[in-house]
Amino acid sequence: xxxxxxxxxxxxxxxxxxxxxxxxxxxxxxxxxxxxxxxxxxxxxxxxxxxxxxxxxxxxxxxxxxxxxxxxxxxxxxxxxxxxxxxxxxxxxxxxxxxxxxxxxxxxxxxxxxxxxxxxxxxxxxxxxxxxxxxxxxxxxxxxxxxxxxxxxxxxxxxxxxxxxxxxxxxxxxxxxxxxxxxxxxxxxxxxxxxxxxxxxxxxxxxxxxxxxxxxxxxxxxxxxxxxxxxxxxxxxxxxxxxxxxxxxxxxxxxxxxxxxxxxxxxxxxxxxxxxxxxxxxxxxxxxxxxxxxxxxxxxxxxxxxxxxxxxxxxxxxxxxxxxxxxxxxxxxxxxxxxxxxxxxxxxxxxxxxxxxxxxxxxxxxxxxxxxxxxxxxxxxxxxxxxxxxxxxxxxxxxxxxxxxxxxxxxxxxxxxxxxxxxxxxxxxxxxxxxxxxxxxxxxxxxxxxxxxxxxxxxxxxxxxxxxxxxxxxxxxxxxxxxxxxxxxxxxxxxxxxxxxxxxxxxxxxxxxxxxxxxxxxxxxxxxxxxxxxxxxxxxxxxxxxxxxxxxxxxxxxxxxxxxxxxxxxxxxxxxxxxxxxxxxxxxxxxx
DNA sequence: TTGACCACGTA
DNA sequence: CGTACGTGGTCAAC
Numbered sequence: 001x002x003x004x005x006x007x008x009x010x011x012x013x014x015x016x017x018x019x020x021x022x023x024x025x026x027x028x029x030x031x032x033x034x035x036x037x038x039x040x041x042x043x044x045x046x047x048x049x050x051x052x053x054x055x056x057x058x059x060x061x062x063x064x065x066x067x068x069x070x071x072x073x074x075x076x077x078x079x080x081x082x083x084x085x086x087x088x089x090x091x092x093x094x095x096x097x098x099x100x101x102x103x104x105x106x107x108x109x110x111x112x113x114x115x116x117x118x119x120x121x122x123x124x125x126x127x128x129x130x131x132x133x134x135x136x137x138x139x140x141x142x143x144x145x146x147x148x149x150x151x152x153x154x155x156x157x158x159x160x161x162x163x164x165x166x167x168x169x170x171x172x173x174x175x176x177x178x179x180x181x182x183x184x185x186x187x188x189x190x191x192x193x194x195x196x197x198x199x200x201x202x203x204x205x206x207x208x209x210x211x212x213x214x215x216x217x218x219x220x221x222x223x224x225x226x227x228x229x230x231x232x233x234x235x236x237x238x239x240x241x242x243x244x245x246x247x248x249x250x251x252x253x254x255x256x257x258x259x260x261x262x263x264x265x266x267x268x269x270x271x272x273x274x275x276x277x278x279x280x281x282x283x284x285x286x287x288x289x290x291x292x293x294x295x296x297x298x299x300x301x302x303x304x305x306x307x308x309x310x311x312x313x314x315x316x317x318x319x320x321x322x323x324x325x326x327x328x329x330x331x332x333x334x335x336x337x338x339x340x341x342x343x344x345x346x347x348x349x350x351x352x353x354x355x356x357x358x359x360x361x362x363x364x365x366x367x368x369x370x371x372x373x374x375x376x377x378x379x380x381x382x383x384x385x386x387x388x389x390x391x392x393x394x395x396x397x398x399x400x401x402x403x404x405x406x407x408x409x410x411x412x413x414x415x416x417x418x419x420x421x422x423x424x425x426x427x428x429x430x431x432x433x434x435x436x437x438x439x440x441x442x443x444x445x446x447x448x449x450x451x452x453x454x455x456x457x458x459x460x461x462x463x464x465x466x467x468x469x470x471x472x473x474x475x476x477x478x479x480x481x482x483x484x485x486x487x488x489x490x491x492x493x494x495x496x497x498x499x500x501x502x503x504x505x506x507x508x509x510x511x512x513x514x515x516x517x518x519x520x521x522x523x524x525x526x527x528x529x530x531x532x533x534x535x536x537x538x539x540x541x542x543x544x545x546x547x548x549x550x551x552x553x554x555x556x557x558x559x560x561x562x563x564x565x566x567x568x569x570x571x572x573x574x575x576x577x578x579x580x581x582x583x584x585x586x587x588x589x590x591x592x
Numbered sequence: 593t594t595g596a597c598c599a600c601g602t603a
Numbered sequence: 604c605g606t607a608c609g610t611g612g613t614c615a616a617c
Contacts, residue, residue, distance in 0.1 A: 274612055276598055294599065319600065323610050347608065352603085354608060361602040361609060426604065433605035502606045506603095540603040540607090594617070602608085 007041065007048040007170030013061045016042070016051050020066060023047050030093060031068035032177035033059060034169040035078060037162055041169025043177045044068070050166035056085035069093055071180045073110045073172075075214035075345075077161075083218050088525055094211035095179045097345055101203075101210050102186050104470065104480040106348035111159040117179060120152050128156035147175055183207070190476030194396075196573040203476030205569070206511055210345060212518035216535065217343035217353065219521075224338025225359060225370060225536050226546060232329055232369035239320040239365075254321070261314045264307040273314060283308075324358060324366055332357040337373075345514070349499075350507035351477050353514070353538050360539060370588035372546060379555040380591040381582040382542035383513065383563075385409045388428050389578055390509045393571035394474040397454035401575045417446040431458055432505050434498035458501050465500025466493045473507035475570075509541070512570050512578070517543055519562040527554060537588075544588060552584045 010016050023045045025031055032043040035055040042049045042058070051058055059082055062068065070089055072078035074096040082089060099113045100106060107113050111125045126149070142150040145168075147158040163169050187203040195202060233243070240257065244250035262268040271282045279293045286305055290297050295315060301308045333339050341357025354360065362370075372378050388409050392400035403412040414424035419442075427443030429435075431454075435444075448455050464471050464481070471479050481496055517538055524533045524545070533551055537544035547555045559582050567578040583591045 272613085276613080292598075315600080318612090319610095322612070323601080328610095341609095349607065352607070356609065358601085358610070361600085363601055429604050431604095435604050498605060499607095506606065542603080595615090597614085598612080599610100601610085603606100 007050040007167050007174075009050045009167065011052070013051060013053050013058055016049055016058065017062065017065055019047070019049055020044065020062065020068075025066055025068055027067045028091060029066075029068045030071045030177065030180055031062070031066075032071040032173035032180065033078065034072065034163065034173040034176065035081065036166050036169035037164050039166030039169065041163075041166050041171065041173045043071075043170060043174035048170040048174045050170040052166055056081055056087050059089070060085075060087045063087065063089065067091070069208075071095065071173075071176050073113070073176045074108055075211070075218055076108060079215050079218045080222075083215075083222050089215060090522060090525070091208070092211045092215055093180050093207070094214045094345075095176050095183070097210045097214045098183050098187070098207045099179075100346055100348075101207060101351070101475075101477050102183065102190060104348070104478040106344075106346075109159070111154050111156065114154045114159070114175075114179070117182065118152060124153065126153050126156050128160050145171075147171055187476060190472060190478070192472070192474075195474075198569075198572050202474070202570070202572075205515070206475035206477070209511070209515040209518050210351075212521070213353065213514040214345035216514075216518055216521055216538070217345045220343045220355070220535065220538065221340060223534055223536060224334065224336075224340040225544075226373050226376075227333055227337055227339045228369050228371040229329065229333060229337055231371060232333075232366065233326075235366055235369055236320060236325055236329070239317045240325060243326045257314060257317060257321075261307060261310040264305075264310055268307075273311070273318075279311070319363065320365075324363060328358060339370075346510070350479060350503040350510060351473065352506065352510040352540055355538075359537065364589070367589035368587055370544075372586050375549055376546055377549050377552050378536075378585050378588060378591075379545045379547050379552055379559065379582065380542070380585060380588065381545075381559045381580045382539075383509075383516075384579040384581055386509050386513070386541045386578070387432055387505050388413075389576055390474075390512060391432060391454050391458070391505050393574040393576040394504065394508045395454040395457035396574060397451050397457075398575070400451045400454045404575075404577045407579055413450075416450045417443055419443055419446070431455060432502065434462060434494075434501045457504075461504045462497040462501040465496040465498070465503075468496065471500045471504055473504055473511060475508060475511035477507055477511065479503040479507060512566065513538075513541060515570055516563055516566045519566050520545070520559060523558045523562055524555070527551060527558070556582050556584060 025044050029044060034041045039050060039052040040055045040058045067090060069091040071093040075094045096108045096113045099117055103116055107116055112122055115122045115125050147155055149155050163172060187207055188201055190203040191201050241253050244253050258273050261273060262271055265282055265286055268282055272278045276293050283290060283293065286307060288301055295312060298308055298312060332341060339357060341355050341359045344354045347354050389404045392404050403409050406412045410421050410425045413428060414421045417424055423443050427447050430444060431447055461471050468481050470481050473479065481500060517535065520543060521535055527533060533545055533547040533555055535543060536546045545555055559580060563578055563580050585591045
């Protein structure tokens with residue numbers, strides 16, 4: 001077993017290159033790598049090596065010479081120093097990301113990934129420094145030089161790192177390679193046998209792109225989103241006034257904003273607008289009895305009482321003041337004018353990317369502050385009508401696939417249903433999301449007749465969800481279905497059905513999007529030129545690329561061309577067409 | 593201090 | 604038309 005093999009100590013990276021070549025490592029061969037304080041460990045093809053050189057230098061040299069597929073436990077750990085050192089990685093295998101694909105959930109730490117993939121109870125994962133009261137020292141503690149304990153769990157001091165010696169890193173890398181090897185047959189089992197065969201199988205392609213997406217997440221986190229601080233301050237000032245000098249001034253400003261609303265209600269002087277219960281009572285006092293005070297519920301009463309309008313504008317400003325105000329700028333915007341937050345390549349459900357620091361939910365009013373740097377522009381692209389197109393592909397519905405030939409998918413659908421476009425759109429969305437209210441009923445029946453294959457696949461997912469069974473996305477992601485106590489509660493069953501119905505579409509769309517994004521990323525590095533174009537934002541179906549002005553046309557072409565290639569590869573033989581709206585702008589808000 | 597709930601922004 | 608996410612507020616329980 002490679003995990004216990006004695007790593008070969010090497011003096012220099014040149015020796016390593018010769019050893020890797022001798023082991024048959026070439027372009028695309030899996031080579032696992034891990035960092036230790038005093039060097040780097042590698043594993044490939046039954047060999048392990050320990051090199052007394054830094055990870056960045058080793059990876060740079062080996063990548064240049066052999067361009068292998070780098071295998072690591074998690075891009076968050078291993079790729080971060082590589083990104084910081086600007087080492088270009090073209091192909092990787094993120095064991096944790098592939099684990100999440102196969103198993104579902106959001107595990108990223110090696111201890112959890114290992115336990116789950118070895119069939120061990122994740123609740124039993126040992127922590128470092130934890131005293132095992134049941135076995136006070138007299139049990140077999142095994143060999144401390146083996147990262148795996150006799151009970152099968154990873155040794156906490158290994159799993160939580162940092163590792164000291166390159167020989168340790170070599171064993172650690174070997175373990176990652178073992179997981180990589182174990183994941184291969186599982187991926188082959190994760191594709192629906194009815195899918196058109198591809199080489200490599202779609203789930204393996206997905207594993208590649210999910211791994212690259214984690215790398216992209218590290219890059220997004222490190223690079224940040226260009227933001228013009230002065231514009232941001234202007235916009236914030238417009239909503240909540242100038243930056244208060246101290247806490248007293250902040251409180252005064254807050255009170256002033258509150259009073260604009262409270263003055264309009266008799267006896268409202270002391271109402272706490274941040275307390276929904278008090279707001280509800282206040283509204284009742286002026287004749288509006290509502291179950292809750294959400295904006296959409298108050299919206300119909302706009303214009304009937306000045307306090308309602310004032311409250312709704314107050315809410316808008318309050319959002320800016322609390323979530324996207326001066327504090328937000330201070331916390332998340334660097335001296336270089338980049339807005340940075342933590343990124344993840346997938347969430348724990350359908351697998352969309354997530355971002356912190358408000359990067360994924362920045363209000364449209366603040367978007368004018370997202371400005372390209374001097375000499376640069378943004379190339380912005382978003383996938384048009386991605387979800388119904390994805391549905392056509394994953395369900396292999398030939399009729400719906402034909403509709404994707406139109407740049408506006410809903411117009412052929414409307415023609416086929418014999419209704420207007422808005423009705424057709426609502427019906428398609430209702431089908432994908434599991435409508436419970438509204439009046440798309442007649443059009444939904446039409447959909448069943450016109451696109452029975454697509455509708456049946458949605459219903460199948462819905463049924464599985466209702467039963468509490470996990471579903472798999474087109475690319476092979478397992479979407480675990482929570483099994484609650486309320487199995488007999490029809491409301492819970494219906495919610496699970498909607499969740500599953502939505503997950504197979506949203507999840508597959510996320511997979512296609514990421515495959516596109518990482519293909520674009522690879523294309524950008526090949527673009528050449530000193531100052532690099534980089535992806536600075538991924539927003540579910542939208543890409544924002546920060547590009548040197550003179551490269552803008554190249555990137556526009558790249559976005560279209562990569563989408564065509566990715567779409568053809570992802571939805572092999574389905575005949576589904578994907579479209580992107582692409583524009584070149586200086587401000588994010590100028591697009592569309 | 594923590595977790596639930598509310599509320600609201602994005603897709 | 605519903606799902607998902609992240610964020611910050613208050614409140615009640617710890």
